[in-house]
Amino acid sequence: IMRDRSHIEETLHLNTAELSAEFTAAQKKLLDIYHTAIKPMEDAYKYNELRQYEVTDGEITSKPMILFLGPWSVGKSSMINYLLGLHGTSQELYTGAEPTTSEYTVIMHGEKFRTVEGIVMAADSSRSFSPLEKFGQGFLERLVGIEMPHKLLERVTLVDTPGIIENRKQQERGYPYNEVCQWFIDRADLIFLVFDPTKLDVGGELEMLFRQMKGRESQLRLILNKADTVSTQDLMRVYGALFWSMAPLVNVTEPPRVYVSSFWPLDYTGDTSRELFMKEEISLLDDLNQVIENQLENKIAFIRQHGIRVRIHALLVDRYLQTYYDKLGWFSDPYEVLHDIVSDPDKYYIFKSILAKTNISKFDLPDKEAYEDFFGVNPMANFKQLSYHCSWSGGCLLDKLEKAISHDLPALLNSINTTPDTCEEKPKNRWRRQ
Ligand SMILES: Nc1nc2c(ncn2[C@@H]2O[C@H](COP(=O)(O)OP(=O)(O)OP(=O)(O)O)[C@@H](O)[C@H]2O)c(=O)[nH]1
Ligand SMILES: [Mg+2]
Structure with a gap:
């Protein structure tokens, strides 16, 4: 349902x-x-x-950019599908239990649905992504744009990213992963760092990502997604663990806001905290709305x-x-x-x-x-x-x-x-x- x-x-x-x-x-x-x-x-x-x-x-007239980051299979692409209502349509982003997203995917407004290759996006100086050219051909092959007519995309541009896979070597990606992330982090108006409560292991790459948030803390939001998959008690335990492992990495007096919910189109499973999830989701949407209003x-x-x-x-x-x-x-x-x-x-x-x-x-x-x-x-x-x-x-x-x-x-x-x-x-x- x-x-x-x-x-x-x-x-x-x-x-x-x-x-x-x-x-x-x-x-x-x-x-x-x-x-x-x-x-x-x-x-x-x-x-x-x-x-x-x-x-x-392009950078002056560009829409606010909402960046989705986090380990693989935490539900980043599903969340984008949910926000845009793409579930079940041909425009839907690929999701799955394996690491699925292999490209930096920029989802933006356009008159009709079409995909734009990374090299094309980077060559167009009227777009705000042309500076990405400096990360080389290896990266541009890992960059793709999707244009579609959509009310939300008239207001913001969404960026889906390949999930972090710990224990994998930098060079296997074929482009400077950290630098590319930093480029997006520096420019994002809102950074959703997404987690899955069932696999909360903070490894080297995630630590790096936290460190890259320096100076961008006010844009950072943590999302404890797929909260419907665990019991309320486990959820509270995980919530605590998330802060514990994050505390030494985030250097601010005010901790980032955490949203706990299940950001996907399907109904929550039986005995979950329905009301809480819904309230959390609305808070997150309010947050997003603020960014749109203050752009x-x-x-x-x-x-x-x-x-x-x-x-x-x-x-x-x-x-x-x-x-x-x-x-x-x-x-x-x-x-x-x-x-x-x-x-x-x-x-x-x-x-x-x-x-x-x-x-x-x-x-x-x-x-x-x-x-x-x-x-x-x-x-x-x-x-x-x-x-x-x-x-x-x-x-x-x-x-x-x-x-x-x-x-x-x-x-x-x-x-x-x-x-x-x-x-x-x-x-x-x-x-x-x-
Ligand atoms: N139970 C539950 N499952 C979810 C939820 N969101 C996503 N999933 C499932 O989790 C799996 C991974 O979702 P994706 O959206 O592909 O995750 P991702 O973060 O984009 O993964 P990568 O692209 O590999 O980094 C899929 O099988 C989804 O159906 C949720 O809120 N609750
Ligand atoms: Mg994905």
Whole structure:
């Protein structure tokens, strides 16, 4: 027997909320700010070469990404089938008692059902997955996209992953598993780490995964799935064991939320905690709904953070250049002066002087070694000082960037948060209930 799915549609407002014009307008504004105030500075000082991190339009306009991770056969693919209502259809993801999912599967919205090969996804820069190309052909063969028309996929993109198999060697996968996981973890808006209460062995690969959650704890949710397969007493025991084995691995004061339920379409077996499972499922759906509602706020915060890093980089390069011109005397050897500055920037207070500027945290400062590499590839003579990047008509790059960080982006954030002059409670959602 199948369970009723109406609470999924209700909790996520799948049939009642539509993408509003304000949402599209705000997203366009964000792209515009990025292209006029941040990108030119990135290009002028080759920021991408420092961080190997490029923000693409695809990344700015992409939907929230929900990542499913965990050991094999814990029910990750079944959970996705359940959330999308694919059970029994031809679009259903493969599930089974053996390790089944062998590919990173990106499930996204499209006009009609079709699969997209990894190499095709990576080649398309309008998609947010193009940076995955750097993991090589071996990985791209393990990446696949599935497009289908679906109300939930209009709001989020789901990523199914191959289950962890402990005791298997890294190289057998044919691609850098940890790095690929890290890439997805760093970008996911919500990370569901799924467990099966009947096999709760924390091995090396899972430990690694926990360690990779550093800094992403607020996106992490643990799921004790298939809870219908054990008695309530066993469930409580397993719940405790999960926390016990996890405690040393997760370094936060507030432990991640755990959802205990059975996320699949079939009815729970006889004597299970029906009511609890249902409540847990609704809480998880509420959680997911929050992510959908806050996506634009999160994106604006992300771009602002990026802008702050670009500004620091520009100020640093400018400082290096200034120091170089100050040091360069009539009779000094330019190469020697350069080498001296780049190998020992502290002697010239380069990083210290940047810290003295307003609004710069020492935690945002890159390390000196990164600049030694950076200037090794990009000779200092290729850059011009900040004062050069000004024009009569367009003003200065630095002013524009600083205005974006301190004014334009916060104003955009405010504009989407303003509540209309009514007493009626309206969700601050661009996916607005009508
Ligand atoms: N009893 C019960 N069985 C489940 C539940 N969810 C999934 N299963 C079964 O568990 C098995 C594994 O499910 P999958 O969805 O393939 O698991 P997976 O995590 O995607 O596995 P890999 O792709 O191999 O990593 C299948 O036979 C499912 O039918 C559940 O909530 N309760
Ligand atoms: Mg699977």
